[in-house]
Amino acid sequence: MATIGVLGLQGAFREHIQSIEACGHDAVLIKKVEQLEAVNGLVLPGGESTTMRRLIDRYGFFDALVQFGQAGKPIFGTCAGLILLASQIENDDDNHLGLMDMTVARNAFGRQKQSFEAPLEIKGVADDFEAVFIRAPYVLDVHHDTEVLATYGDKIVAAKQGHYLATAFHPELTDDHRLMAYFIDMVEQSKLASV
Amino acid sequence: MSNVGTDRVKRGMAEMQKGGVIMDVVNAEQAKIAEEAGAVAVMALERVPSDIRAAGGVARMADPTVTEEVLNAVSIPVMAKARIGHIVEARVLEAMGADYIDESEVLTPADDIYHIDKNDYTVPFVCGCRNLGEALRRIGEGASMLRTKGEPGTGNIVEAVRHMREVQTQIRYVQNMAKDELMVYAKETGAPYELLLQVQEEGRLPVVNFAAGGIATPSDAALMMELGADGVFVGSGIFKSNNPEKFARSIVEATTHYQDYELIAKLSKDLGTAMPGLETSTLEGNDRMQDRSE
Numbered sequence: 166m167a168t169i170g171v172l173g174l175q176g177a178f179r180e181h182i183q184s185i186e187a188c189g190h191d192a193v194l195i196k197k198v199e200q201l202e203a204v205n206g207l208v209l210p211g212g213e214s215t216t217m218r219r220l221i222d223r224y225g226f227f228d229a230l231v232q233f234g235q236a237g238k239p240i241f242g243t244c245a246g247l248i249l250l251a252s253q254i255e256n257d258d259d260n261h262l263g264l265m266d267m268t269v270a271r272n273a274f275g276r277q278k279q280s281f282e283a284p285l286e287i288k289g290v291a292d293d294f295e296a297v298f299i300r301a302p303y304v305l306d307v308h309h310d311t312e313v314l315a316t317y318g319d320k321i322v323a324a325k326q327g328h329y330l331a332t333a334f335h336p337e338l339t340d341d342h343r344l345m346a347y348f349i350d351m352v353e354q355s356k357l358a359s360v
Numbered sequence: 361m362s363n364v365g366t367d368r369v370k371r372g373m374a375e376m377q378k379g380g381v382i383m384d385v386v387n388a389e390q391a392k393i394a395e396e397a398g399a400v401a402v403m404a405l406e407r408v409p410s411d412i413r414a415a416g417g418v419a420r421m422a423d424p425t426v427t428e429e430v431l432n433a434v435s436i437p438v439m440a441k442a443r444i445g446h447i448v449e450a451r452v453l454e455a456m457g458a459d460y461i462d463e464s465e466v467l468t469p470a471d472d473i474y475h476i477d478k479n480d481y482t483v484p485f486v487c488g489c490r491n492l493g494e495a496l497r498r499i500g501e502g503a504s505m506l507r508t509k510g511e512p513g514t515g516n517i518v519e520a521v522r523h524m525r526e527v528q529t530q531i532r533y534v535q536n537m538a539k540d541e542l543m544v545y546a547k548e549t550g551a552p553y554e555l556l557l558q559v560q561e562e563g564r565l566p567v568v569n570f571a572a573g574g575i576a577t578p579s580d581a582a583l584m585m586e587l588g589a590d591g592v593f594v595g596s597g598i599f600k601s602n603n604p605e606k607f608a609r610s611i612v613e614a615t616t617h618y619q620d621y622e623l624i625a626k627l628s629k630d631l632g633t634a635m636p637g638l639e640t641s642t643l644e645g646n647d648r649m650q651d652r653s654e
Contacts, residue, residue, distance in 0.1 A: 174616055175379040175400060177372075196617065211376050212400070213436050219398035220616055244376070271435060277459035278482045280369045283362035299372050300437065300459070317362075338372045 167352045170195040170204035172230075174220040176212020176245060180337035184345045198229045206239040206352035209246030211299070211335050214271070217245055218261050227262070234264040239328040239355050241348040247331040248302050255305060265329045266308035273303045273320070273333075285334070287315040287323055290347045296322070296334035303333050328355055365482035367504070373437070373460065373484055374505035374568040377401060377591055381581065381612050382570065384408045384595040386426065388433035394598070397608030401437040401460070403593070404430035409466050409513030410596035410635065413647070419467045421449040427456055439486070444653050445471020454483040460505070462486045465652040466512045466595075475653065478502030488572070490523045490650060492530035493549030496559070497654075499567055500552040506565065508589070509650040510573015513596050515637035517574045517583065519650060524571055524587045534560050550654075573650070576601075576634045578614030578627045585618035600635035607631060 166189075171181045173194040185192035185208075193204055201207070207230075209217075221227050234240050242250040242265075249261040253268040274280070277300055285296040296317070304321035307313055315323035315332075322333040328351060336344040363369075380400030385391045391402045406422035407415065421442050431438050437459035442449035444463055449470070453461050463476055465488055478485040479502035488509035489495035495506050508527070510520030530549075534556060537545060542560065546553040558566055571584035572593035581592045592615055594608075601607040610627040617623050646652070 173379070177375045177378060179378070180375065212378075213376065213380065215395060215436055216380055216398045216400050216612075219396075219612075223398075223613065276457045277373055277437060277484065278454060278457065279364060280373065281362040281364045282366055282369055297368050297372055299369060299376060335372060335376075338368055338375065 166190055167205045167349055167356060168193060168203060169206045169208060169349065169352060170201060171208045171210055172217075172226075174224070174226075175216050176210045177335065177337055178210045181208045181210050181345075184337050184342050185349070187342050188346050188349055190349055198224065198226055201229055201233055205356050206241070206348065207233060208348075209240060209242040209249050210337065211244035211246065214245035214248040214261070217249065221261075230262055231264065234262065234329065237328055237355060237359065239330070239348065239351045240264065242329075242331045243335055243337065244299065244301055244333060247304070247333055250329060250331050251304075252308070265324070265326050265331060266311045267324055267326075267331075268305045268308070269302050270305050271302050272300050274298060274301050276300065283317060285315050285317060285322065287344065289314065291341075291343050294336075294343065295339050295341060296332075296336070297338045298322075298334045301333045304331075370484035370504035371567050374486070377437075377570075378568060379616060380591045381615050382439065382591070382593045383598050383608060384593075385430060385599070388429045390599055390604070391430045391433045393605055394608055395434045395436050397605060398612040399436060399608065400591070401439055402430060402434060403439045403441065403462065403595075404458075405441060408596040408599060409649075410515070410600055411513075412466060413513045421446070421453065421467070424452070424456060427453065427458060431457060441467055442476075443467040444469040445474050445476060447476055450476055450481065450485075454481055458483060460484050460486055463503075464488065465509060465649045469652050475501050478504075486570075488650070489527065491526045491549070492534070492559070493551040494654060495527055495565060495569070496551035496555040499555055499565075503567065505568050505570070507570040507572040507593055510571070510575075511640045511643065512573045512649050513638070514574050514640055514643075515576035515597060515600075515635040516640050517576070517580045519640055520571050520574045520584060521587065523573075524584060524589060527565070527569065528588045531559055531564065535563055575611070576637065577631070578610045578624055581611045582614045582618035582624055585615055591615065596635050601632060603632040607634075
């Protein structure tokens with residue numbers, strides 16, 4: 166059994182917690198830095214990336230999150246979480262955590278009225294995943310060994326690099342827990358490797 | 361094949377705002393202050409509610425120049441208000457690219473009987489509510505997010521508290537009802553029966569419910585979260601205080617950590633003067649914005 170944390174500063178953390186529990190594992194809402202020690206993997210939920218970053222800085226989460234990733238513990242970022250993970254953000258000199266080698270564009274599909282849902286093929290996960298995109302970013306380019314897991318049209322919308330997983334869409338808004346199960350599997354493997 | 365404007369996409373947008381603060385702004389400069397402070401969205405307006413109160417007369421959708429200026433100033437979502445029942449103001453805001461429309465009693469209603477059929481739009485709507493019946497009627501019309509009405513522009517939290525408590529109490533009440541009682545309750549409250557059934561099964565509203573209408577301090581924001589709000593709207597409370605940057609930041613932090621009372625004490629120190637308050641019992645007739653629609 167793995168214990169998965171969900172960063173609970175802002176956004177759709179409740180849905181991720183339900184998804185983790187639906188997969189039969191323990192979920193912990195992370196509001197304080199110290200809580201990170203108790204979890205084997207972490208979800209960065211969807212929400213507003215600008216807001217989350219402000220709160221990450223204000224509560225001294227920044228270094229702790231980078232160290233969490235560098236210690237080899239898996240992190241799964243959805244939407245805003247994908248932006249937080251990226252090493253480069255289009256039209257922005259700064260990045261956030263910079264843990265995954267990829268360049269992302271924010272609000273890349275347009276404003277809310279362009280938000281959409283569509284079926285996706287996700288490599289190693291599903292060939293019919295109903296993906297919900299909300300003011301979503303996409304990945305412009307992946308670098309080094311970052312692997313593309315899914316594309317919509319010619320846009321990269323899911324990627325994986327080692328123990329990092331990121332999607333531009335919101336698996337937590339559907340009852341399809343296959344992507345969460347895939348992440349939990351990554352967490353279980355990292356636990357075995359660190360023993 | 362992709363689908364825009366589905367319930368999941370419209371309601372999901374509000375899910376992403378949870379735990380956050382949405383701030384009223386009247387220009388690009390205020391929008392940037394709000395974004396910098398950590399707001400999850402801004403509401404673009406020509407005047408904040410307390411100024412609408414002071415000005416009197418008919419309050420309408422903001423001049424598109426204001427909305428456009430705010431849309432271009434920030435990367436967080438931008439909401440905008442249309443008058444209740446004003447189908448065209450809402451279409452104009454949708455066409456301009458507003459991310460959410462507030463069909464709002466803060467503006468003078470355009471229709472004193474009917475609300476907009478919000479199912480028909482690609483852009484999502486937020487609406488005000490004072491009780492479960494009103495909340496579920498708005499969802500029935502297609503609202504993707506709710507907020508308590510409170511009493512806007514007063515800096516007085518009492519009405520927001522009343523409305524949040526009323527909704528939460530009624531949800532708990534409904535959870536314990538038999539199916540036959542539920543139909544009578546639907547008749548009494550004017551709530552769609554199917555939505556009442558859903559509330560009974562899930563024990564919560566089918567959409568996100570924020571608090572609004574009277575939040576003036578970090579403690580007010582935390583109080584509303586404590587009472588079950590998913591997040592808060594702050595209208596006049598920020599830019600009518602004497603230190604907007606500080607008020608904005610403190611209200612954001614108090615909303616995130618609404619049960620960390622030492623932190624809220626710290627946030628509340630030397631904040632300066634909050635917006636001037638109004639005793640709601642002195643308001644009569646049309647000055648009670650919450651009574652402008654049902």
